Amino acid sequence: MKSTEILDLMVKDHSLLMQYLKDVENNIGHDFGFLSNSFNTFQWNLEKHFFVEEKAIFTSYNPDEPDKKYDYFSDLMDQHTEILTLIGSLRKKLQKREPFDLNELKKLLVKHKTFEEKNVYPVLDQEIDDCTKRDIIDRIKEIRL
Numbered sequence: 001m002k003s004t005e006i007l008d009l010m011v012k013d014h015s016l017l018m019q020y021l022k023d024v025e026n027n028i029g030h031d032f033g034f035l036s037n038s039f040n041t042f043q044w045n046l047e048k049h050f051f052v053e054e055k056a057i058f059t060s061y062n063p064d065e066p067d068k069k070y071d072y073f074s075d076l077m078d079q080h081t082e083i084l085t086l087i088g089s090l091r092k093k094l095q096k097r098e099p100f101d102l103n104e105l106k107k108l109l110v111k112h113k114t115f116e117e118k119n120v121y122p123v124l125d126q127e128i129d130d131c132t133k134r135d136i137i138d139r140i141k142e143i144r145l
């Protein structure tokens with residue numbers, strides 16, 4: 001059994017992102033400046049997270065065994081696009097100071113992160129070679145500075 005370092009780091013990042021989203025939620029209906037700042041912090045960190053997933057993690061694992069099904073990376077990237085599009089429309093509402101809620105975003109994010117934590121990172125941790133794993137971990141740490 002290899003280490004679960006990638007899973008551990010990404011689970012931590014996922015909970016941090018959910019915490020940032022909670023901050024946004026707590027600021028709804030209160031001070032606009034706080035709401036706006038918390039929204040920026042959430043979006044900034046989520047985009048960094050998606051960036052490292054798409055550019056450093058999903059691209060580093062390309063098994064050619066036909067019996068193994070690892071075609072979920074493109075679905076996950078489609079979900080990133082869907083989530084970012086939704087955030088874009090929430091941001092528009094925020095800028096116009098229209099009311100908005102985060103229920104749909106929360107639902108999408110929880111489903112997405114749960115899939116990654118159950119089906120993606122545990123597999124990568126076991127299947128990729130140690131050298132690739134080191135590279136991935138370095139990249140993850142770059143975005144978590």
Ligand SMILES: [Fe+2]
Binds near residue numbers: 050053076080112116
């Ligand atoms: Fe993701």
Ligand SMILES: [Fe+2]
Binds near residue numbers: 014049113116
């Ligand atoms: Fe993720």
